[in-house]
Amino acid sequence: MPLQVSDYSWQQTKTAVFLSLPLKGVCVRDTDVFCTENYLKVNFPPFLFEAFLYAPIDDENSKAKVGNDTIVFTLYKKEAAMWETLSVTGVDKEMMQRIRERSVLQAQERAKEATEAKAAAKRKDQKYALSVMMKIEEEERKKIEDMKENERIKATKELEAWKEYQRKAEEQKKIQREEKLCQKEKQIKEERKKLKSKSLTGNSAPRNLATKGRNSENIFTEKLKEDSIPAPRSVGSIKINFTPRVFPTALRESQVAEEEEWLHKQAEARRAMNTHIPELCDLKEEEKNPEWLKDKGNKLFATENYLAAINAYNLAIRLNNKIPLLYLNRAACHLKLKNLHKTIEDSSKAYRIMKRHLRLIHPTELYKLMLRRFGM
Incomplete structure (x- = not known):
């Protein structure tokens, strides 16, 4: 009280x-x-x-x-x-109670108004902050675009300058070639004048001189042709040999007889598996391939559809229960679904298969492989 x-x-x-x-x-x-x-x-x-x-x-x-x-x-x-x-x-007491209730209602309404005003002020502040951020991002984007435009203009100017330099160099080379031709023509004319001045008597001498002049002119034209026309390219041939795809390995590494025997055994095993599993008769040809099912399970695992991935791995294991990676992938799915006992069981099966068939992987390395597979 x-x-x-x-x-x-x-x-x-x-x-x-x-x-x-x-x-x-x-x-x-x-x-x-x-x-x-x-x-x-x-x-x-x-x-x-x-x-x-x-x-x-x-x-x-x-x-x-x-x-x-x-x-x-x-x-x-x-x-x-x-x-x-x-x-x-x-x-009286009833009036007191009404005053109390009215006061409480007034306080609640005032608190509600204060809360709404606070929320409105918060939204206004957020809107202002968002507008400021958008303005800053717009300025940064404009700044980056200006930098790109300046770099483009600079690169264009450099390219134009390089083209102008190349054009001037070509013109300079052309002028030099023309000057050389003019000098050679002048030398030929001077030689002809000298020969004409020395020819005093006889027809044989002028003939010899004329033939000599023609020979020198032919030599000059041949030199001009050699200078102006580039030499022809050398002709060659390339022979390409393709390795026949008898097996996924290269021909220099493959052993055809053993590979054909392995393929034959695989086909027989698949036929035997299809006869022992009646529900496989309704599947497509690619759905009877454990590798295809493994890839499909991996895609379903990536989309977090773990139950469908487990179904794909189950069917692949029924087709071929000697692939340790199928057990590891199914163990990863069970781990995501918190099925710890099944995770341990599949991991142990994968370890026994790899230990029995490979015998080259150390248990520590296999443990690391499992951790990487489970993303731990």
């Missing part, structure tokens, strides 16, 4: 009410203060104080100070007037 506090003191002005409430041992942590326009409640077990205020107050701006075994309230009035009493008199 709470103790009602009645030995309080209060003073007032036209705009405020000052209430002093003595509570022994009062502290902020254990004190519950509830205040609305017309109702004030203080709960500090085992003490309880209630006041149905004479007139409405501004509960948002009102204050309370806790300390020195006392709570001091500063209640600001909504209307400037002097109160006759702190709490209204002549209020």
